[in-house]
Amino acid sequence: MxxxxxxxxxxxxxxxxxxxxxxxxxxxxxxxxxxxxxxxxxxxxxxxxxxxxxxxxxxxxxxxxxxxxxxxxxxxxxxxxxxxxxxxxxxxxxxxxxxxxxxxxxxxxxxxxxxxxxxxxxxxxxxxxxxxxxxxxxxxxxxxxxxxxxxxxxxxxxxxxxxxxxxxxxxxxxxxxxxxxxxxxxxxxxxxxxxxxxxxxxxxxxxxxxxxxxxxxxxxxxxxxxxxxxYAEAEKYEQEQIIAGSAYVFPPGTVIPEGVNPEDIPGARKVTPEVMIRLQHPEGAAW
Structure with a gap:
């Protein structure tokens, strides 16, 4: 067949x-x-x-x-x-x-x-x-x-x-x-x-x-x-968005729930020049 x-x-x-x-x-x-x-x-x-x-x-x-x-x-x-x-x-x-x-x-x-x-x-x-x-x-x-x-x-x-x-x-x-x-x-x-x-x-x-x-x-x-x-334009745009708004960093493994303000999450830190320096050089940072 x-x-x-x-x-x-x-x-x-x-x-x-x-x-x-x-x-x-x-x-x-x-x-x-x-x-x-x-x-x-x-x-x-x-x-x-x-x-x-x-x-x-x-x-x-x-x-x-x-x-x-x-x-x-x-x-x-x-x-x-x-x-x-x-x-x-x-x-x-x-x-x-x-x-x-x-x-x-x-x-x-x-x-x-x-x-x-x-x-x-x-x-x-x-x-x-x-x-x-x-x-x-x-x-x-x-x-x-x-x-x-x-x-x-x-x-x-x-x-x-x-x-x-x-x-x-x-x-x-x-x-x-x-x-x-x-x-x-x-x-x-x-x-x-x-x-x-x-x-x-x-x-x-x-x-x-x-x-x-x-x-x-x-x-x-x-x-x-x-x-x-x-890339240069994209990076500049992203930096402008951070300046216009706010950016936060969280401890590794942090789960971010929907509808929750970032500043209300435990361990949240608002990104500032000082925070960025500490993130770039963690060996000398004191939190």
């Missing part, structure tokens, strides 16, 4: 986000890009344009010096923070953000500069991400006999291959696998400039959204502008 087992696959359905919600999530994640050290220092403007210096002298021959960000971890952090804007399944996939902005604002309400920012953002995404053009430069690997070992790989493709196969995943396919034929140095050099270039695009768009929101032309949840996007 043949037995057949029917397997049912459930599909997770997610609620479609409103334009307001999309903009709120964009603001939070774009502020996280804005808080990256390379952005805060202005270094992205320095590294966004690929540069190399060719030196030739009789003693040592020719040498090439590439102008890249030596702080690889900062580029990795920046690229990771930017990645949700290029993942189609993400609610802040850049075309979705641009559609949300267009749905809430009219072209007549935008200044000439604001309209140019939107146009430049759409153009950048189309050409530099979707088409991955070699507007900046491209590299092709050629064998000793002049045969082509790879096609012409744009810096945009190499940069995406770096974040995908060298940083996040380990399963290169298609063009990303082709990029693995080049050296790690080639992929990282492309990443250094490309992700800085993309960061400028996102920061400029955030500035536009901030301006439109302040003028009441774009709906963005207020909490999106104040929500902590880094």
């Amino acid at each position: 043949e037995e057949r087992i029917a397997l049912s696959r459930t599909t997770k359905k997610t609620r479609a986000l409103s334009d307001d919600e999309i903009m709120g999530r964009f603001v939070v994640r774009a502020r996280r890009v804005e808080s990256n050290s390379l952005v805060k220092s202005g270094a992205i403007k320095c590294y966004a344009t690929p540069k190399m210096t060719l030196s030739v002298n009789e003693a040592s021959g020719a040498s090439i010096r590439y102008h890249v960000c030596a702080d690889e971890e900062s580029i990795e952090s920046l690229a990771t923070r930017l990645r949700p804007f290029i993942v189609k399944s993400e609610p802040i996939y850049l075309p979705k953000v641009l559609d949300a902005i267009s749905a809430q604002t009219s072209s007549e309400s935008l200044s000439e500069n604001e309209a140019e920012i939107l146009k430049a953002t759409k153009s950048w995404f189309s050409q530099r991400y979707e088409e991955k053009n070699s507007e900046r430069y491209g590299i092709q690997l050629v064998g000793k006999d002049g045969e082509s070992l790879t096609g012409l790989l744009s810096d945009a493709l190499l940069a995406e291959a770096w974040i995908y196969t060298d940083t996040v995943h380990a399963d290169p396919e298609g063009e990303k696998a082709e990029a693995q034929k080049l050296s790690y140095s080639n992929r990282y050099r492309a990443a250094s400039s490309y992700w800085c270039e993309f960061a400028i695009v996102i920061v400029n768009l955030l500035s536009l959204v901030r301006s439109l929101s302040e003028r009441g032309l774009l709906k963005v949840p207020d909490s999106s502008w104040s929500e902590p996007v880094s």
Whole structure:
């Protein structure tokens, strides 16, 4: 007797986000890009344009010096923070953000500069991400006999291959696998400039959204502008909450009943600077 087992696959359905919600999530994640050290220092403007210096002298021959960000971890952090804007399944996939902005604002309400920012953002995404053009430069690997070992790989493709196969995943396919034929140095050099270039695009768009929101032309949840996007901000926020209210410490193992004021619990001590010092240096504390 043949037995057949029917397997049912459930599909997770997610609620479609409103334009307001999309903009709120964009603001939070774009502020996280804005808080990256390379952005805060202005270094992205320095590294966004690929540069190399060719030196030739009789003693040592020719040498090439590439102008890249030596702080690889900062580029990795920046690229990771930017990645949700290029993942189609993400609610802040850049075309979705641009559609949300267009749905809430009219072209007549935008200044000439604001309209140019939107146009430049759409153009950048189309050409530099979707088409991955070699507007900046491209590299092709050629064998000793002049045969082509790879096609012409744009810096945009190499940069995406770096974040995908060298940083996040380990399963290169298609063009990303082709990029693995080049050296790690080639992929990282492309990443250094490309992700800085993309960061400028996102920061400029955030500035536009901030301006439109302040003028009441774009709906963005207020909490999106104040929500902590880094540990430093989160820690500062928590300290401000303690100052505004009160904090208590209790002996280990204390069970805190519901509805009971903290100061009424046996052994409770209100947190003061003196108490914090004693907690940090218990060996010299006298209670």
